[in-house]
Amino acid sequence: MGNLLNISPSPHIHGKETTRKLMFGVILALMPALFASVFYFGIGAVIVTSASIISCVAFEYLIQRFILKKAISITDGSAIVTGLLLAFNLPSNIPVFIIIIGSLIAIGVAKMTFGGLGNNPFNPALVGRVFMLISFPVQMTSWPVPAGLKSGYADAITGATPLAIIKEGLKNGESLSQLMEKVPTTIQMFLGKMGGSIGEVAAFALLIGLAYLLIKKIITWHIPVSVIGSIAIFTTILWLVNPEKNADPMFHIMAGGVLLGAIFMATDYVTSPMNPKSMIVYGCGIGILTVIIRVWGAYPEGVSFAILIMNAFVPLMNAYIKPKRFGEEVKNG
């Protein structure tokens, strides 16, 4: 009877889920898109992705070690996810020094200044990406065209993205039907044969990732479905009103960063709302803002801005949109 017993309040068992497992689940879900981008953009995708991951993890380590003097938490995988997502939002020919600056902003400014994992109001990868877009507009918008495994890095041939072709063309007075000839077909876009960021082009690979995230219950359907659904509904209305000026919904969903944004960026745990009702409001907000920016804004693409804007509303939504509690409203039947 000499045994000393542990005393603690219930529950006495704990599930197998850990932060690290969730993060590595997200990383695994991003792998199909990574393979697809290496297939399309070759060595450039490898260089950009590795540079981004290494610098994000390194900055997190350096800041925790030398500035915050706290325990090092790089093994939780969250910096790797940020690095991967940042890379996925960049063209495959971007110089490494710009990536390093972007990573410093993403990890140093957007994440660590707020207190590290769990406390940042804005998606770190997107803050990094938008900073780079504003600071290095030329490098950030010269998109290599997919040329397969043999594509170069710095000397890759570049071209415009489908969204930019439409935006510029409409501004120059060309008709939409003419412009649609110049952009890839829906099938090509589904497979990813188009100019764009490393991770956003291959729709099928992103959808495989979505299936994995849903099956593993890492995310729920609410955010991706409401983002994609609201974009589909909004662009359908615009398309029906004026099919000569507005592209069809299928084009809007396949082109640009909608799928990457809806599946991986908007669903970031820390910066998205926590109850299903708010998730749907948040997702629809992202969808509507994306279309507004694309159709009426200065930029051809608006997913990043839309997500960052909606990130700012998350604390408000968490405070005011409440789930219906059990037993709150009596329904007998």
Next chain:
Amino acid sequence: MKTFPVGGIHPPENKLTANLAIGYLSIPESVTIPVSQHIGAPAITIVNKGDYVKTGQVIATSKGIVSSNIHSSVSGRINKIDTIVDTTGYKQTAVCIDTEGDEWIETIDRSNEIVRDIKMSSEEIIQKCLESGIVGMGGATFPSHVKLSIPAGKKCDLLIINGVECEPFLTSDHRLMLEKGEEILIGVSILMKALKVEKAKIGIENNKKDAVDHLTKLATGFKGITVHALKVKYPQGAEKQLIKALINREVPSGHLPVDIGAVVHNVGTAYAVYEAIQKNKPLFERVVTITGKSLSRPGNYFVRVGTQVSKLIDAAGGMPDDTAKVVNGGPMMGKAVNNIDVPVVKGTSGIILFPEYESERPQVNPCIRCAKCISVCALNLEPFLLMTLSEKSLFERAEEERITDCMECGSCSYICPAGRPLLDYIRLGKSTVTKMARERNIK
């Protein structure tokens, strides 16, 4: 198959003792019987040191309406009436008896014959439950006679019998349903008569298919009793979740099931009621599961109330060397005991021994706002928020967020990937908010 719609988790079931028949634990040399084994006022002792008592004799009587009689579980001499630390960790009065033989009071029918005829009236049944010290056997130990007395102005049209046993490891209700099925159904009929209802529904989770089939077959011989298999999901055994699953009625926050016309009793209680009414046997014995992955002989036993937990562990092959935690009750809601000499009481459904590697809490990491705590909460609360509010002593806000609705099922702490002690802080907030509300009422 039915279940409750919102939240819930699926912890590993670990029902190691599901196929082991209930045995009888040998009567210990001495018992320690606490006077408070129920919710409500502690009973008042009516015996003195040196008195000789028989098995089944009242040794403490109920004080007020919400209280219960306490009976001796052995025959012998009162050694002392002392203050002890019970399974909950609190101090209370207990009667210690040194066993001499096993002489039962004469009125108890000790035959094995099943008595089917219910002779008592509704009022007599309720009175008998009070005298026999019947309390809720699912663990909450609310005095049954109180639950059977429908308050004036309210109407009950349905009796629900809880055979869910959603806690992992525990099998005492499961075995009881298999081995004492007919007695339980007679007990259910008695409860129906006491409540004056025509219908009773027995809810059983489908991981006890044999019990569902057994009771379904037996129930054909009873009027108004139906058996319902439920999809396995914790915390289905919670009263409000079970009602929602079975009849899709939601008990309003802060109300009792009777407010929507239902009363819930546990299968163990139905058995105890059968014994009290038909066999005249007061509640001094119950089924306890003794289990744990390292135990050499886990099992289910009829145990006399007041038996030391250590005796039960001895019967299960002795305490394994790697034991680091002993839990009274289920792993989700049970309490860790600090001493294996604490007595088994009316509410003890199981004793679980956890080895070292299962007894440690996970490392606490920052909240990543994954919202898993919200998605598993069966009451649709926001556990992460309630924890933060309690942590920062914002108790008024916590009250607005309905912290007192929490039933402490532990699903949030179980699921949290960051290993955060959500329920610990919610308990702190709950007790503070309850205290605040009470002070407000006094003013």
